[in-house]
Amino acid sequence: xxxxxxxxxAPWKKFPAWLVYSLLTILLWGIWGALTKAISSDxxxxxxxxxxxxxxxxxxxxxxxxxxxxxxxxxxxGILYAFITGILxxxxxxxxxxxxxxxxxxxxxxxxxxxxxxxTVALGFFLLKERASGYQKVGLLxxxxxxxxxxx
Amino acid sequence: MHIPLWxxxxxxxLVFWGITGVTQKLSTNAISTELSFLWFxxxxxxxALIVLPVVVPHWHIATKDFWLAVVGGxxxxxxxxTSFAALEKGGKASIVIxxxxxxxxxxISLAIAFLHETLTRxxxxxxxxxxxxxxLLSQEAPPQTDRPKI
Numbered sequence: 079x080x081x082x083x084x085x086x087x088a089p090w091k092k093f094p095a096w097l098v099y100s101l102l103t104i105l106l107w108g109i110w111g112a113l114t115k116a117i118s119s120d121x122x123x124x125x126x127x128x129x130x131x132x133x134x135x136x137x138x139x140x141x142x143x144x145x146x147x148x149x150x151x152x153x154x155x156g157i158l159y160a161f162i163t164g165i166l167x168x169x170x171x172x173x174x175x176x177x178x179x180x181x182x183x184x185x186x187x188x189x190x191x192x193x194x195x196x197x198t199v200a201l202g203f204f205l206l207k208e209r210a211s212g213y214q215k216v217g218l219l220x221x222x223x224x225x226x227x228x229x230x
Numbered sequence: 231m232h233i234p235l236w237x238x239x240x241x242x243x244l245v246f247w248g249i250t251g252v253t254q255k256l257s258t259n260a261i262s263t264e265l266s267f268l269w270f271x272x273x274x275x276x277x278a279l280i281v282l283p284v285v286v287p288h289w290h291i292a293t294k295d296f297w298l299a300v301v302g303g304x305x306x307x308x309x310x311x312t313s314f315a316a317l318e319k320g321g322k323a324s325i326v327i328x329x330x331x332x333x334x335x336x337x338i339s340l341a342i343a344f345l346h347e348t349l350t351r352x353x354x355x356x357x358x359x360x361x362x363x364x365x366l367l368s369q370e371a372p373p374q375t376d377r378p379k380i
Binding site for chain 2: 094095096097099100102103104105106107108109110111112113114115116117121122124125126127128129130131132133134135136137138141142144146147149150151152153155156157159160161162163164165166167168169170171172173174176177178180181182186187190191192193194195196197198199200201202203205206208210211212213214216217218220221222223224225226227228229230
């Protein structure tokens, strides 16, 4: 760990932007997770996905006025990947709920599907040629164990 | 060999969600977070429009559940937006996504505080591991030029 080497550095250098946004994601998804616990289990997968999509609209409206919708290295490629993200994410949501409604026990389905970051790590390594630091490698192992345990 | 249908659906969710981490990164490599999110949202709505006439969602639900699902969608979308931003700001998909997926750490804490849920020993261990993992995942290797000469 770099620890002491940070002493005297400006706070924003200690916390890179990607880390701040990642922690914000934990905060938002963490609250979302608690909120969904309060929703009745009567709500089926498709209704949930449709209402979920309604919830996307206000954020899309804000983004529309951001002034950052132009430019980009390759707009066609970027838009295609973003669109695929939405389709795969939404289909994954439906598949998750279908797994539960088709007789899969929540005690098996939830921990098993929570390990999806393993797929991201593998694809990141092989497709994007991403490499982790030594500490991050240990962190990945602990994170996967933690994600699994927290889903039990 | 008989593979139960629920297992097929679970595997689809696992793989599709896993791939989205990479497609998010590929998208923000090419365009802004905002444009990426906008098209992510368009796809979500397109999927909802496909689902709507095919399965006819049941609308006889409690008002509370309706609004909880919608607000949940908004919170989740804001989280999707910030995860796009984390990737655009140079975060690696293989680090950012596992880090973001530690969110149950907060969910469980909130559920204990507000929904009066109890904590199992395994979840307690999970919270401890998640905190250590978050600190370790945040430790990027310093650039080559910054390394002290030995």
